[in-house]
Amino acid sequence: MTTHTTMEVEPYFYRLTDAQRIEVVRCLAERFEVSPSEIAKAAGVSKTAVSKWLRGLAAPQVDKLSAIHGAMPDAVAKCLPQPAPTRVEVDLALSVVARALGDPALKEYVLAQLESLLPGQVKREIAYRVSREDVELFRGKLKAEGLSAYSVAARVRYLVKFLNAVGWILTPENLQRVYAVESPNVAQKTAMALKKFIKAVVRARDPAAAPLLYDAFRLPKVKARGLHAADAGGGEARVGGGAQDIAVRRRHMGHHGRDWR
Template sequence: MLIDVTKLDEEQRKRILKKLIDKLGLTLAAKMLGVGRSTLYRYVNTNQSIPLEVVKKATEMLAPDELSDAIYGLKVVEVDATTALSVVIKAIKDEKFRNFFVSILYQYLGDYLKSASSTYIVTEEDVKKFEKSLQGKSKSTIDMRIRYLRMALIRLSYELSPDGIRDLLAELSEESSNIARHTANSLKLFIKTVVKEKNLQLAQLLYNSFKVPKSKYKYKPQPLSVDTLRKIFDSIDHLGAKAFFLLLAESGLRVGEVYSLKMDQLDLENRIIKVMKESETKRAYISFVHKETKEWLQGVYFPYREEFIRTYEHVVKQIGADVEAWKQKLFPFQLADLRASIKEGMKKVLGKEFRLYDLRSFFASYLIKNGVSPMIVNILQGRAPPAQFQILQNHYFVMSEIELQKIFDEKGPKLLSPK
């Protein structure tokens, strides 16, 4: 990579030579640069001016990431979205700059890029193309495939990723192995006919990342403890991911349910999450948040979320997205980004990853171990089908929201310590 050394100040030139000495040692670096050992020592330890030809030779011996460290370090500067977009445009047009830019991105954001590169964002045009590819099949088959695909896309927020699909199939298998099987088949067919044409490598990754359930799903969740989850929570850097992880662990709700929440579904005054979503197989009633979680969301997460929206609102407008709908989301971030940051926290604590779906299993196990009736757990997690719930409510079981919340407060897992 070529660097215009005439634009480097003396301090940057000195750091480049120091980086080369760190890499090769003083003797070998001096030999490679064609200068004496004592001369090179003076260049990096005194105010003696460094010749441009020496600096140029040094830049040619350093990798792009090493040059970046030497020239820029990790200094944080204010960069708005317009500047960021201009950098991307320059990378598209300038091959040498692009090589440098990409190498730096992978050095510092490798995990995020890997997560993003394994995610396919589905458009309405993709769905129409899929429907068109089904022509020739019976109307009932077409309707079934489209119905299951749309249901999956809604719950996945139109983001197809290996982790997202596997979590979804685990959740569906909990409800009905038949629904899980039809959903998996529809997703496989969609990936094969639509995604493959646009991105062969990504299509292969997605297609091979999950299997079609043939019977009841046999997945053994990771054994987790409150102490482990607290450590992971503390290790997550992204405040949006931190809040997302907190609600998943403490509410026992499904990943898609929490990610799809809108601001008006979170009643912090009464500490209630109003999921209010019904289907033929589940009744997601309401869940709750602990007092400590309420205070953390108000004092830490919401200010961060508001600043994020203020910063990027004009970018969302520029790309033609529905700004108002985006602003109403409790988590206005890419799900892949949240997952990547949480996984990074998991690896810091455990040295490995587990599925976000395991937090739902953890919640159920924790409550049952603390003496809560499995029936109550099913109600809190929206697992009781509407008809069954209605029978329980009307004939055998009467419990108010206040009583449910009391059980949640006393028996539910808490990641945050009381102040």
């Protein structure tokens, strides 16, 4: 007596509509050039039945499609329609992307892939979120350079004071605010601490963002008529008037091309 075993049917096939199952068979014939005879043999049906599938007059039953899948799994897998992602799958994917963006080694790759998948829809933000660990690393690097305890404490103090003012996030726009402080001396020392921090810490953590942040320290071009006083030798220049004066010392602002190395 012949025993017929029940073929295991892929659960996913049950979710396909008649039209989708027909398209799978058409894909095999058109994209992979599988002949009607080969499809009929794999499904265990006649060529007439396959002809009806290809013409859209009938749809292959789930067990027949599963049999074809068993005979040519790779081709069938590539012909199957992609199911709509679930909310859980989307949340999981986003959590993975978020973790990858936090890894300097993967960040550029992830952004490049997103830009490729979503052309014109991905806007890169030049920003670096500073952590307490970063500050302690900065303190350690300053000590390693042989600076005095006073100098180390002073640079860290200027850095932290600025970070508190900008929410511990460095952006080119935020860094321009260093020159809006009232005292040129404080602006100078704060800028020096920030530039040192970017070169010593940010460059290692986020190589792509570091030079762009450092570049924010370049002196903005100012029209001559807006200067109340300017020292041709690199002295102090004031723009505007009253409480909104912005005082800077040109010789301390540096230049991206010369200082960044």
